[in-house]
Amino acid sequence: MIQVTVNGAARRFDGPVNVRQVLEALAMAGKKVAVERNGEIVPQSLHHQVMLENGDALEIVVAVGGG
Amino acid sequence: MTDPLIIAGKSYASRLLIGTGKYRDFAETRAAVEASGAQIVTVAIRRTNIGQNAGEPSLLEALPPSQFTYLPNTAGCYNAEDAVRTLRLARELLDGHDLVKLEVLGDPHTLYPNMPETLKAAGTLVKEGFKVMVYCSDDPIQAQMLEAIGCVAVMPLASLIGSGMGILNPWNLQLVLDKLKVPVIVDAGVGTASDAAIAMELGCDGVLMNTAVAAAKKPVQMARAMKKAVEAGREAFLAGRMPKKLYAASPSSPTEGKISSKAA
Numbered sequence: 638m639i640q641v642t643v644n645g646a647a648r649r650f651d652g653p654v655n656v657r658q659v660l661e662a663l664a665m666a667g668k669k670v671a672v673e674r675n676g677e678i679v680p681q682s683l684h685h686q687v688m689l690e691n692g693d694a695l696e697i698v699v700a701v702g703g704g
Numbered sequence: 705m706t707d708p709l710i711i712a713g714k715s716y717a718s719r720l721l722i723g724t725g726k727y728r729d730f731a732e733t734r735a736a737v738e739a740s741g742a743q744i745v746t747v748a749i750r751r752t753n754i755g756q757n758a759g760e761p762s763l764l765e766a767l768p769p770s771q772f773t774y775l776p777n778t779a780g781c782y783n784a785e786d787a788v789r790t791l792r793l794a795r796e797l798l799d800g801h802d803l804v805k806l807e808v809l810g811d812p813h814t815l816y817p818n819m820p821e822t823l824k825a826a827g828t829l830v831k832e833g834f835k836v837m838v839y840c841s842d843d844p845i846q847a848q849m850l851e852a853i854g855c856v857a858v859m860p861l862a863s864l865i866g867s868g869m870g871i872l873n874p875w876n877l878q879l880v881l882d883k884l885k886v887p888v889i890v891d892a893g894v895g896t897a898s899d900a901a902i903a904m905e906l907g908c909d910g911v912l913m914n915t916a917v918a919a920a921k922k923p924v925q926m927a928r929a930m931k932k933a934v935e936a937g938r939e940a941f942l943a944g945r946m947p948k949k950l951y952a953a954s955p956s957s958p959t960e961g962k963i964s965s966k967a968a
Contacts, residue, residue, distance in 0.1 A: 644751040663754050669764055670752055671797035676789065678796045696751065698793050700763050702733060703748025703779050704723025704865070704914025 639691040650689070657684040659695065670697050707942070709910050711887055712803060712835040712856040714773075716743045719904070720934045721775065721889065723914025727923065730766035736917055737767060740927035746775045746805055746912070749794050774798055775837065777805040782818065784808060784825035791829060804829065805859070805891075807839035815865040815892075819846050823853065830854040839891050844879040851886050858884055859891035859912060862903060866915045868895030871902045881907045897926075897933035904937025905945070 640649050643659065650662070656679050660666050672679045673696040679687050689695075708715035722742040727733040737745055745767055753760075776794035778787035791804045808825055810818040817840050829836050835856045840847060842860040850858050860880055863869035870893060871877065881888050887909035894900050894913045903911050911934055920926035 644754060646754070665752065665754075668752075669762065669797065671749075671793045673789065673793055678792050680796060696793070697754070698749050698797065699752050700747045700774070700776065700794075700797060701750045702724040702727060702730075702763055703750075703777055704725045704746055704918075 639689060639693075641689050641692070642694040644695070644697055654689050655685055656687045656689070656695075659689065660684065660697070663697075665697065668699075670699055672697050707938070709887065711744075711837070716773070717741075718743050718931075718934075719910040719938055720900070720930055721746065721910055721912040722917065722927070723912070724763065724767065725779075725914050726918035730761055730763065732923060733763075734766050736923045736927040737772070738927075739924045739931065740917065741931045742772075744773045744775050746777050746914070748779050749776055749790050749797065769798060769801070773803065774801060775803060775805045776801070778807050778825075780809070781807070782809050782811075782821075784821045784828065787821070787825040788828050788832075791834060792832075795834070802833060803835045803837070803856075805837050805839065806855075817841050817861070819843070823849055826850055826853045826855055837889070842873055842876040842880060844876065844883050847880045847888075848883050851884050855886065857887040857889055857909075859889045861892040862890045862899070863893030865892040866919075867893055868916060868919075869893055870895050870899040871906070874902065874906055877903070877906055877908065894930075897929040900930050900933040901937035901940070904934055905940050907941050910934070 638651055656672055675694055705715055705717050709719045718741045720740055720742045721744040722737050722740050723746045724733050778790045781787040787808050806825055808818045808821040810816045819841055826836055826838055830853055837857040837859055838850050838855045839859050847858045863872045889910040889912055890903040890908050891912040894916045900911045917923050917927045
């Protein structure tokens with residue numbers, strides 16, 4: 638089991654997961670988001686390749702109204 | 705297109721840039737942006753609401769990036785590192801889009817720019833290939849530093865963000881305008897149409913606003929007013945105003961041929 642932080646909150650996954658699987662588990666598959674892992678951008682094209690490790694911190698962001 | 709605003713080599717017919725925050729809903733955002741005629745719209749980058757966004761409409765649907773030029777901002781960032789991270793995420797989110805608005809704030813009460821951190825972030829972003837439009841103080845020396853770093857537009861505040869206090873220091877803006885070659889866009893402080901017109905009459909290349917429209921009683925109508933104000937101010941600037949004179953009254957009608965019973 639691995640534990641990661643997603644947008645500041647702890648999440649547990651049973652086995653090895655990649656970024657795309659995390660997005661799927663959070664019902665965000667196919668949505669327009671950008672992902673950062675431990676301070677580094679994970680390009681969309683690599684979501685299915687980048688495996689998470691215990692203790693990783695993910696930030697998942699969208700565009701919202703702002704000035 | 706006559707008299708376009710040119711930013712980083714791209715021409716825009718509208719000199720009004722609009723923020724998309726603080727509206728009632730996306731429908732009102734869309735209506736206000738359309739009424740303003742703005743082509744460049746600022747957006748913020750925020751964490752997704754995990755588990756609560758299943759059927760929620762998105763800003764990207766309300767204002768398709770195919771129809772508007774997005775200007776992702778770093779609102780809420782208080783240091784260079786957070787600002788740079790935010791804009792890297794924005795570039796990833798928007799498929800490599802590199803025109804961005806950098807703002808690094810000094811404190812949450814004034815939202816006044818933190819200039820040392822702003823300069824630091826601008827340097828990093830320009831090196832990474834971003835086209836940086838930068839919110840800054842109206843200090844002509846630091847404005848020149850930002851231009852020298854390679855920012856594509858310099859955007860001094862006219863008064864505090866969200867204050868609606870208008871153009872508090874036209875003299876400093878004048879100094880910034882005199883010194884810079886890149887577009888100078890007033891960002892922050894505009895409260896009503898006359899403020900926008902004054903900024904443009906001073907020679908500013910554009911005006912960026914959000915609260916003045918979003919917090920008006922009728923945002924769509926205010927957006928329309930701002931469009932006219934920016935256009936009117938720009939034309940007045942190009943036309944060249946008459947000099948101000950306290951006396952030396954010069955009547956607009958001929959002094960010859962008046963009927964008169966007595967000599968004046």
